[in-house]
Structure formats: C-alpha cells, structure tokens
Amino acid sequence: MSEALKHTPLYDEHVALGGKIVPFAGYALPVQYPTGITAEHHAVRGAAGLFDVSHMGEFVIRGGDALALVQHLTVNDASRLEVGQCQYSAMCREDGGIIDDLVVYRFPEHYMLVVNGARRDVDWAWVREHATAFDVEVEDRSDALALLALQGPVAQRVLAPLTDVDLNALGYYRFAEGTVAGVDGVVSRTGYTGEDGFELYLPVGGAVAVWRALLEQGRDEGLLPAGLGARDTLRLEMGYALYGNDLDEEHTPLEGRLGWVVKLDKGDFVGREALARQKEQGVSRRLVGLQLTERGFPRPHYPIVHEGADVGEVTSGTVSPTLGHGIAMGYVPADLGAAGTALGIRVRDRVLAAEVVRPPFYTGGSIRR
Amino acid sequence: MSDIPEGLHYTAEHEYLKPAEEDGVFLVGITDYAQGELGDIVFLELPSVGASFNRMDVFGTVEAVKAVSDLYCPVAGEVVAVNQALEDDPSLVNSDPYGMGWMIKLRATEPDPTSGLMDAAAYADHIGE
Numbered sequence: 283m284s285e286a287l288k289h290t291p292l293y294d295e296h297v298a299l300g301g302k303i304v305p306f307a308g309y310a311l312p313v314q315y316p317t318g319i320t321a322e323h324h325a326v327r328g329a330a331g332l333f334d335v336s337h338m339g340e341f342v343i344r345g346g347d348a349l350a351l352v353q354h355l356t357v358n359d360a361s362r363l364e365v366g367q368c369q370y371s372a373m374c375r376e377d378g379g380i381i382d383d384l385v386v387y388r389f390p391e392h393y394m395l396v397v398n399g400a401r402r403d404v405d406w407a408w409v410r411e412h413a414t415a416f417d418v419e420v421e422d423r424s425d426a427l428a429l430l431a432l433q434g435p436v437a438q439r440v441l442a443p444l445t446d447v448d449l450n451a452l453g454y455y456r457f458a459e460g461t462v463a464g465v466d467g468v469v470s471r472t473g474y475t476g477e478d479g480f481e482l483y484l485p486v487g488g489a490v491a492v493w494r495a496l497l498e499q500g501r502d503e504g505l506l507p508a509g510l511g512a513r514d515t516l517r518l519e520m521g522y523a524l525y526g527n528d529l530d531e532e533h534t535p536l537e538g539r540l541g542w543v544v545k546l547d548k549g550d551f552v553g554r555e556a557l558a559r560q561k562e563q564g565v566s567r568r569l570v571g572l573q574l575t576e577r578g579f580p581r582p583h584y585p586i587v588h589e590g591a592d593v594g595e596v597t598s599g600t601v602s603p604t605l606g607h608g609i610a611m612g613y614v615p616a617d618l619g620a621a622g623t624a625l626g627i628r629v630r631d632r633v634l635a636a637e638v639v640r641p642p643f644y645t646g647g648s649i650r651r
Numbered sequence: 652m653s654d655i656p657e658g659l660h661y662t663a664e665h666e667y668l669k670p671a672e673e674d675g676v677f678l679v680g681i682t683d684y685a686q687g688e689l690g691d692i693v694f695l696e697l698p699s700v701g702a703s704f705n706r707m708d709v710f711g712t713v714e715a716v717k718a719v720s721d722l723y724c725p726v727a728g729e730v731v732a733v734n735q736a737l738e739d740d741p742s743l744v745n746s747d748p749y750g751m752g753w754m755i756k757l758r759a760t761e762p763d764p765t766s767g768l769m770d771a772a773a774y775a776d777h778i779g780e
Contacts, residue, residue, distance in 0.1 A: 302690075313690075318745075319716045320691040511690070511716055579693060579714040600716065601693045630712075 290336035291428050291489040299507055307399030309337040312509040319511035323603040326475050326516055327647070329504030330434030332496050333513055337399030340427050340483065341409055344392035345418035352386055352393050355412055357535055357557070359548040363388040368455050368472060371543055373408065374553030378534035378560060381408055383525055385472065387457060394423075398525045412552070428489035432496055433479030433508075433516075435648035440500040441480055444492075445469060449480075454650045463488075463495035474513065476520035476647035515600050518609060521571055521641020527582060528569060528597040528611050536560050537613065539569045539641075568619045569597070571641040572627065574608030578634040580627045586612050587626035587633050593618060596627060602643060609643045610636070653684040655775050656749055660725065660768035662707070663777060668725040668768060669749065671756060677764065678753040679725060681713065684778050686748045689715035692741045695722075697754055702730045706767075710755065713744070726764040728757035 287310040296303065301312030311334065314322060325331050343351055352360045358371035365388055373381040382401040387394040397405045406422050413420045432441055438449050447460035447469045457470035465488030473479040484492055497507060514524070521539070523529045529538050536544065536557060546558050574580060580599030585592040599610030610627060618625065621640050626633035655661075660668040665685035669678040686692065697711045704710050704724040711722040734753050737743060744752035769777060 313717065318691045515716065577694065579719060581719065601714070603716075 290334055291486040292334045292336065292493055295490060295493055296334065301507075301509060304510070306510055307337045309399065311337060312507075314509040314511045315507050317506055319509070319515065320603050322506050322508035322512035323515050325504055325506040326434045326477055326508060326512060327604055328435070330432060330436045330440055330479070330500055331475075331506050331508030331512060332493070332500070333431040333433065333508050334428075334493070335431050335481070335513075336428040336486075336489065338429050339397040339399060339402035339405065339422070339424040340429075341395045341397065341406065342392050342421045342423050343395065343409075343413075343418055345416070347416035347418050348393050351413055351416040351418050352395070353549060354416070354551055355409065356384070356386060356395075357545065357551060357553065358386070358543045359545040360386050360388070360393070361548065365390050366456055366458060368457055368470060370455075372535050372540055373405065374535065374557065375531060376553060376556060378536070378553045378556035379531035380525070380529045380533060380535060380538060380540075381405060381531065383523065383529055383540065387470070400526055426486060428484045428486050430482045430484065430489065430493060430496070431473055431475075431479065432482065433473045433475040434477045434505070436500070436503045436505070437477070437479040440496060440503055440505055441469070444495055444499055463492045465492050467492070471650070473649075474522055475516040476522075476642065476644060476649050477516075478648040478650050514598075515603055518598050518600050518611070519602050519604055519642065519644035520647065521611065521643060523569070523611070524598060533569070533613065534560060534565075537565045537568050565616050567594070567613045568616050569611055569613050570619045571639045571643060572596075572610040572612060572625060572636045573639045573643065574610070574627065575635045575637055578608050578627070578629050580608045580610035580629070580634075580636075585628040586614055586636075587628050588614075588618055592628075593625070599627075604644050604646075608634070608636075611641070614638075652780055653682065653687055653778070654749070655682065655684070655771045655780070657771045659749070659771065660765045661771070661774035661777070662723055662725045662768060664707075664723045666723055666725050667749065668765065669753070675759050675764070676731065677726065677728070677757050677759060679710075679755050679757055680748055680753045681722070681744065682774070683748050684780075685720075686745045686752070689713060689720060690717045691715060692744045694741050695737050695744070695754065697733050697737070698730050700730050700733060703760070704728060704730075706761065722754065724757070725768055726757065726759050727761045728759040728764070730755050731758050732756035
C-alpha cells in the first residue's frame with residue numbers, strides 16, 4: 283500500500299462540513315460536500331465556490347540567475363512577465379514530453395512555480411537537478427503554504443471586504459501581496475473554472491481563519507464550499523487540461539493543445555529542439571474536444587472510434603452540468619482532429635456518436651481577460 | 652446514517668426489493684446508502700417492459716457524476732413497468748430512493764423471491780451501520 287494520505291490544514295474543516303474524503307495527489311481531500319457535485323458546480327457558475335487546493339506545490343527560485351533558470355525549465359517566455367504578473371506554462375523533458383503544467387509568478391525579488399500536487403516530487407527533483415548549473419537558491423514551500431480558490435461571478439464581492447488588496451486594480455493573471463481576513467498572503471486573479479475568481483496563497487497557520495471568513499462572508503451570496511468533483515466538471519467545461527488525465531510525459535504541449543504557451547523564439551530551453559522539430563514536421567496526434575450528440579456519459583479510457591476502428595481513448599469526460607450533454611477530451615490522429623469530424627465513443631457495448639469541437643465547451647463564464 | 656426501511660429485501664450490491672400491491676410483484680431500486688455513495692445521478696439506462704432477468708443479472712446502469720454502476724436484479728422476473736419519471740428527473744433516485752426513485756417493477760418468476768436477500772438489520776450490518 284501507499285503511504286498514509288497527507289492532510290491539508292483544512293482537513294478538519296472538510297470533515298466538519300460533511301465532505302466526502304477521497305485520496306487525491308497523496309492528500310485526503312473532499313470530492314464533494316453534502317450539497318453534491320452538481321450543486322457545487324452550479325454555485326460556482328452562478329455565484330461562487332470555495333476550494334481547498336492546498337495539495338498544489340509551490341517552488342521559490344531566487345538569486346541572480348532566477349529568470350535564467352525559469353526560462354531554461356519552462357516553455358513559455360517568462361521574460362515577458364512584469365512584477366505582479368503570472369503566466370501559464372509547462373516543463374518538458376528533452377524529448378518534449380510534458381513533465382508538468384504550471385503557473386509562473388514573478389515577485390519583486392524571486393519567481394514562484396506553482397505545480398500540480400501529484401507531480402510535486404517529480405517536479406522538485408527536476409528543478410533541483412537543473413538548478414545546480416545556475417546561480418540560484420531553490421526552495422520547496424509546498425508544506426508551508428495553503429492554497430484556497432475562490433471562484434465565481436461574485437468572488438470579488440465576497441473577497442473585497444476581507445482584503446486590503448485593491449481588487450479592481452487586479453487584472454486577470456495578476457497578483458498582489460496583502461492580507462485576507464488578517465492573514466498575510468498572496469491574492470492572485472487566477473483559477474481553473476472559467477469564472478472570475480482568486481487563488482489565495484496563505485501560510486498554513488492562517489488557512490482555517492481565511493476559509494471560515496470567506497464562507498461566512500459568502501453565505502448570503504450563495505457561496506458553497508466545493509470539492510474536487512466540481513473542480514473537475516468546471517475545468518472540463520472550459521477544456522482546461524488536467525495533468526495525469528490529458529497531459530503526461532508521453533505527449534508534448536504541441537499535441538496537448540498547449541502550443542500557445544510554447545515560445546520557440548525565446549532562446550534555448552529544455553525540450554526546445556524536440557518541440558521545434560515536431561512543429562516543423564507537424565504532430566501525428568492531438569488532444570481534441572468531443573461532444574456527444576446522443577445521450578451518454580463519456581469517462582476516461584473509453585475508446586474513441588472512427589469508422590469502427592479504435593483511434594484513441596478518452597482522457598477526461600463527463601456530462602456537462604451546465605450544458606446537459608456529454609463532453610470529453612482525448613488524443614486522436616491529427617487528421618481526425620478538425621472541428622466537425624464525426625467520431626464515436628465506445629461506452630460498454632455501444633458506440634455513441636460524437637463530434638470534434640474546439641473547447642471551451644462552455645463559453646458563458648465570467649472570467650476576465 | 653442512511654435510511655434502511657424495514658419490510659424491504661436487500662442485495663449485497665445495494666439494490667432493494669420492495670413488495671408491491673400485488674402478490675409476487677416488486678419494485679426494484681437502489682438503497683439510500685447506494686445513492687449517497689454514487690452522488691448526483693445524471694441518468695439511468697433501464698430495460699424495457701417485457702424484459703426478463705435471472706437473479707443478479709445486470710438489468711441496467713446508473714450514471715453518476717463520479718462513477719457508473721451496474722444495477723443487479725434481486726430476483727428472477729419479468730419487467731412489468733419502468734419508472735418513466737427517471738427519464739426526466741434521475742435525481743429522484745437521490746432524493747427519494749425508496750419512493751419516487753424506484754426503477755423497475757418486476758413480476759417474480761421464482762417461487763421464493765425474497766430468499767437469500769437481506770432484511771434491514773442484515774443490510775445495515777453489511778454496510779457497517
């Protein structure tokens with residue numbers, strides 16, 4: 283058996299709220315509260331939801347070569363970041379396989395990489411190994427930081443009375459240091475739901491106070507605590523990839539719908555040569571969005587079918603709570619990746635009709651660009 | 652604690668068999684415990700009237716947000732009715748599993764339909780409550 287599950291600083295809060303606890307990324311986290319995934323999903327689309335995502339990892343890089351190391355390790359161009367700005371990116375192997383997708387934060391004196399919880403150990407080993415050639419200090423702050431995600435169209439109204447950060451001045455993918463409910467932390471206008479919202483990086487000792495203050499402040503606004511189940515349906519409606527489902531070391535960012543974050547002209551970085559070659563030659567398979575055109579529930583590993591032959595498999599799938607029909611992502615041969623292509627998804631003994639669509643599946647979100 | 656009514660008969664797979672008005676006819680659905688474990692139910696695949704099943708045959712599937720689960724027929728029988736209301740509102744299985752959330756009505760084709768099934772106390776033990 284695997285080692286005991288870790289607890290986030292909010293574990294007791296989840297249990298007290300009746301959260302159904304499941305293992306995720308080595309942590310015991312709530313998949314849902316008694317309200318259920320559907321209600322939590324709709325709360326985020328219509329009002330707000332509060333997620334504990336403290337399983338995410340945070341690495342700090344400081345020193346004279348901090349930017350140079352970030353540039354070396356990640357595929358996006360971190361030199362374009364202003365202080366107080368963050369950027370979606372990825373780390374790749376030399377062969378272009380994705381080690382992780384992540385967000386790079388530029389602070390006045392350092393950079394922070396926010397990585398997936400399930401990849402933290404792999405990522406940290408990778409970062410440390412590459413850091414030796416640079417004049418930097420690297421620090422894994424994951425165990426010292428809690429991360430809350432407050433997401434939904436009323437998120438700003440809920441957060442504003444509790445923080446000294448000027449939220450009106452905080453644009454999408456911008457962040458500021460400040461206090462929330464009296465706790466010093468970082469307020470970042472980012473998220474994984476397609477709704478406006480914030481991610482709050484907090485010292486673990488302050489997490490419970492902020493969690494409770496936000497739930498209290500949001501009660502009359504329709505805020506619900508929300509679990510991993512809703513996080514997954516929300517991100518999938520947006521076509522946001524989940525590492526371990528849709529992204530892995532066997533696929534490159536160019537195959538995985540992340541070509542837009544790969545900046546081949548920024549200078550050398552790990553994986554550049556392989557990605558440049560793949561871009562020139564063209565990808566042989568790509569991650570696509572699929573929409574079921576008949577009733578059914580696509581789930582990971584269900585085969586994707588074209589003219590009777592298996593051509594791939596579903597990497598993520600659900601019935602969209604907002605749209606009411608099945609949506610999925612999966613890798614297919616590149617020549618079957620054009621929007622409108624008719625494919626099928628095999629669900630047990632039947633093949634359900636599906637069509638390639640360009641995500642996001644849901645376009646009505648309150649996200650600010 | 653989940654609701655486990657007396658007078659019903661239960662399978663280890665969390666279906667219930669509930670005697671209907673007529674002798675030898677039963678309503679079949681899933682228990683309160685099962686719906687709680689599955690979470691929000693999105694839709695069901697149920698058989699048509701006239702279909703026949705042996706005991707513990709799969710008679711349908713329930714698709715919840717978290718997982719898909721097979722439905723096992725507690726007793727050999729023929730389907731005499733299907734709950735059409737679940738087509739429009741599968742969440743009835745979540746909100747009222749033993750009432751509005753019934754799935755199929757069966758006419759048993761075996762002489763002792765409830766033998767081998769658990770009563771409420773045994774089922775409570777089975778799920779550890």
